[in-house]
Amino acid sequence: MRRGFLVFFLLVVSVFAKENYSQMSTQELIEIIGFVDEKDKVSFQKELEFRIPKMSSFEREQYEKRLNETPEIKVIEDEE
Numbered sequence: 615m616r617r618g619f620l621v622f623f624l625l626v627v628s629v630f631a632k633e634n635y636s637q638m639s640t641q642e643l644i645e646i647i648g649f650v651d652e653k654d655k656v657s658f659q660k661e662l663e664f665r666i667p668k669m670s671s672f673e674r675e676q677y678e679k680r681l682n683e684t685p686e687i688k689v690i691e692d693e694e
Contacts, residue, residue: 635661640673647680 633654635643643662650658669677 633657640665640669641676644673644677644680647677648683 633651635654635658638661643658643665646658647662666674666677
């Protein structure tokens with residue numbers, strides 16, 4: 615019984631575990647451009663496109679700057 619409940623709970627949590635970009639500020643969205651998981655890119659892009667017309671001139675400048683940057687590739691080494 616417990617195992618069944620645990621499996622059910624994990625399935626429900628995984629369904630609702632998607633990133634909710636509408637809760638992020640525009641500045642936060644701009645900062646994570648280039649770092650969004652492939653599975654979340656569609657919802658991220660939709661939220662970003664929704665906000666572009668409402669961006670201030672400063673936010674738009676930061677957005678365009680971020681689009682032209684290439685994200686750093688950080689290799690995490692094992693600490694053994």
